[in-house]
Amino acid sequence: MNLFISQVSAIVWKDFTIEFKTRELFSAMFIFALLVILIFIFSVNLSVVEASEVGPGILWVAFLFSGTIGLNRSFALEKENGCLMALMLMPADRTAIYFGKLISNFVFLTIMELFILPLFMIFFNIDLLEHLFPLLIVIFLGTLGFCALGTLLSSLASNLKTREIMLPILLYPLLVPIVIAVVRMTGQVLAGEPLSEMMNWIGLTASFDIIYIGVSIMTIDHILEE
Amino acid sequence: MDYLGFLFAANAFVWGGIIYYVFTLKQRNRALEKDLELLKETLSREG
Amino acid sequence: MMSSDAVEENEEESSILVWMTGLAFLAAIIAIFIYVPTERTEGVVQRIMYFHIPSAWLSFFAFFVVFICSILFLWKKEREWDIYAHASAEIGVIFCSLVLITGPIWARPIWGAWWVWDARLTSTLILWIIYVAYLMLRAQSEAGSMRARYAAVLGIVGFLDIPLIHFSVLWWRAFHPQPKVISSEGIGKGMEIGMLATLGISLCAFTLLYFLLMGVRVRQEKLKDEIDRLKRETLYSS
Amino acid sequence: MVDSQTSQPSNPVIEVRKLRKEFGVLKALDGISFNLERGEFLSVFGPNGAGKTTLIKILSGLTRPSSGTARVAGFEVEGGHPEMRREIGVISHSTALYGDLTPLENLIFFGKMYGLGRLKELALTALEDVGLAPRRHDPVRTFSRGMIQRLSIARAILHDPSILFLDEPFTGLDIQASNVLKENLITLHNKKRTILMTTHDVSCGLEMCDKVALQVMGRFAFFEDVEGINKDKFEEMYFDAVRDKQFAMGIRHS
Incomplete structure (x- = not known):
């Protein structure tokens, strides 16, 4: 068990060391998310539409799109010099690889989201600080679900010739429940409703997270096999 | 009774779709059988 | 591999199945166009339902078979289950497409719009995309154990998503109820x-058709395997 | 890391019985059986597509065999027992190093994955051994191919494995790098490590090994002690096998 934790943390440490050196991923994700928000602002007439109605949707579309960049990069990095094979040769449970990648994907995406939030607040004139705590819970649940399924599918897609195309095609339809749930919840949170009013959505998101982490633990062995 | 056109369109799609699928299956089958024949021929010629 | 006896037996079985399916469809067509009375409120268009509902049932059933075969494949690692999952997904997508086509044709005269973002329609559309992606994944990767394993994982992940999609879409729409919408449950009542x-007859006919198509498709895939094997053996072992 | 030799449950170290790997029509291995005692060095020759890489992948626990058994260091390879993976080191033509990290960071990362202690010292000694210590703080992507390969050797033997699998390690190396690799292999061989290497290079492969195998179409066509093998005769046999294979491929593609 101790070895398992140190292996997971070694993978996370490695991903962060690389990121601190290159700063490729974070800047790309951040700028991309910003661009998505800008393009949506141009395509929606904010003087006609209520900002708080379209805001949550735009915010999450930006998160998901830039999160996909992160996922694509995540396993491409491992495939580059055959590192994934070396990881598979380690005396490690395959789930350690999954959790290591899941945690580093999750942390990258969360940090990026925390940087986007203030900009979102300014662009849409929505006061987030008032409802910050419930909002963070919603973001946590949604990002976890996205990364749980996304890490599994990106490990799968990384072996395909057309991985950049296939990942979103495989991932997005499966993400529909979580997208609907987080957008709904974000909207309600920003409208000042307490979390207890949306237990069905929280339950749905939490079960999504649990189901897909569970499925990943059970199937990752079959994906990470030459 | 004036919606007959819709009924007709729906039917056309359903039957057309099924028949088309069966047709492609037949086509693929034929190609495979041809392949097999060819292979058997080469085999008997060599053996 | 199949022995020649097994092939003959299979053919006999399948010819019985062909006849049964044919008869069932004949009965279904007679029932739908001659026997059954026209529905009072919806008129003649309602007859579309007799194809629409069985197609929907068939595609859900087919996707369920994909799910079960995917699990069995990952467990046993036998090519057999991979073939079943592939064939079933293909047939499922065909019938799901028919559902998505006949649905709007029915909806246009009844609801007054081709497409309404009703829960059932939306989830069917998403389901269709998921399994088209499944078939794309299969087409993208080369034959071999990798393709089978990846497809199986997707078959499992995709099916487990169905209840989540169902509830999310249901609650999503529940906030903006559309007075015009009649859910298909309402028709059944x-x-x-x-x-x-x-x-019932139509459902039977479609279910028989599913098994017939599965049989053909599976035999085809096995034949393809057999040909590949022969090619390899004869051309390499000289 | 404990001395891996003492924990060896039984001889032979590698025991392969009727190993098959097939999927549908693809047949990579078609019934391979052989034993390798501790400290032996086996060179496996064979044309491309003979299933050499598959053999190594199965023996190192990356792929499951369809049937047959293989025991490595006393463990069944199927299921990839963690203790078995601790005993093996693999060197292939992919370097398995992170280009953005320094050599030191690379070794420390892989050492952590093996749960090794006193990592920094261990990594530094390993770098000294392959002569990369002066450049330990430069990112790996600035290295030449030969240096990367040397680092990759250091990575593969960092946890002091008792068994080494090498998948065509000489491909794409310049003379200097392949000399370093050869020296390393000879040292390891003298240290009684069990080595299985696949290669195309007949003279180089025959020079170092104790046993020779020729793999064609997923089978061992030949498996003998190296003593008493006439190099020229073997070479002739090997080239025949390669030619037959190419001939068959030609028919298939025409």
Whole structure:
């Protein structure tokens, strides 16, 4: 068990060391998310539409799109010099690889989201600080679900010739429940409703997270096999 | 009774779709059988 | 590999199946166009339902088979299950497409719009995309154990998503109820016995068709394997 | 890391019985059986597509065999027992190093994955051994191919494995790098490590090994002690096998 934790943390440490050196991923994700928000602002007439109605949707579309960049990069990095094979040769449970990648994907995406939030607040004139705590819970649940399924599918897609195309095609339809749930919840949170009013959505998101982490633990062995 | 056109369109799609699928299956089958024949021929010629 | 006896037996079985399917469809067509009375409120368009509902049932059933075969494949690692999952997904997508085509044709005269973001329609559309992606994944990767394993994982992940999609879409729409929308459950309620019988016959016919198509598709895939094997053996072992 | 030799449950170290790997029509291995005692060095020759890489992948626990058994260091390879993976080191033509990290960071990362202690010292000694210590703080992507390969050797033997699998390690190396690799292999061989290497290079492969195998179409066509093998005769046999294979491929593609 101790070895398992140190292996997971070694993978996370490695991903962060690389990121601190290159700063490729974070800047790309951040700028991309910003661009998505800008393009949506141009395509929606904010003087006609209520900002708080379209805001949550735009915010999450930006998160998901830039999160996909992160996922694509995540396993491409491992495939580059055959590192994934070396990881598979380690005396490690395959789930350690999954959790290591899941945690580093999750942390990258969360940090990026925390940087986007203030900009979102300014662009849409929505006061987030008032409802910050419930909002963070919603973001946590949604990002976890996205990364749980996304890490599994990106490990799968990384072996395909057309991985950049296939990942979103495989991932997005499966993400529909979580997208609907987080957008709904974000909207309600920003409208000042307490979390207890949306237990069905929280339950749905939490079960999504649990189901897909569970499925990943059970199937990752079959994906990470030459 | 004036919606007959819709009924007709729906039917056309359903039957057309099924028949088309069966047709492609037949086509693929034929190609495979041809392949097999060819292979058997080469085999008997060599053996 | 199949012995020649097994092939003959299979052919006999399948010819019985062909006849049964044919008869069932004949009965279904007679029932739908001659026997069953026209529905009072919806008129003649309602007859579309006798194809629409069985197609929907068939595609859900097919996707369920994909799910089960995917699990069995990952467990046993036998090519057999991979073939079943592939064939079933293909047939499922075909019939799901038919559902998505006949649905709007029915909806246009009844609801007054081709497409309404009703829960059932939306989830069917997403389901269709998921399994088209499944088939794309299969087409993208080369034959071999990798393709089978990846497809199986997707078959499992995709099916487990169905209840989540269902509830999310249901609650999503529940906030903006559309007065015009009649869910398909609503139609079933007031059904007369004759309509129910017609639907039953049609369901039978479609289910038989599924097994018939599966048989053909599976045999095809096995034949392809056999040909590849022969090619390899004869051309390499000289 | 404990001395891996003492924990060896039984001889032979590698025991392969009727190993098959097939999927549908693809047949990579078609019934391979052989034993390798501790400290032996086996060179496996064979044309491309003979299933050499598959053999190594199965023996190192990356792929499951369809049937047959293989025991490595006393463990069944199927299921990839963690203790078995601790005993093996693999060197292939992919370097398995992170280009953005320094050599030191690379070794420390892989050492952590093996749960090794006193990592920094261990990594530094390993770098000294392959002569990369002066450049330990430069990112790996600035290295030449030969240096990367040397680092990759250091990575593969960092946890002091008792068994080494090498998948065509000489491909794409310049003379200097392949000399370093050869020296390393000879040292390891003298240290009684069990080595299985696949290669195309007949003279180089025959020079170092104790046993020779020729793998064609997923089978061992030949498995003998190296003593008493006439190099020229073997070479002739090997080239025949390669030619037959190419001939068959030609028919298939025409």
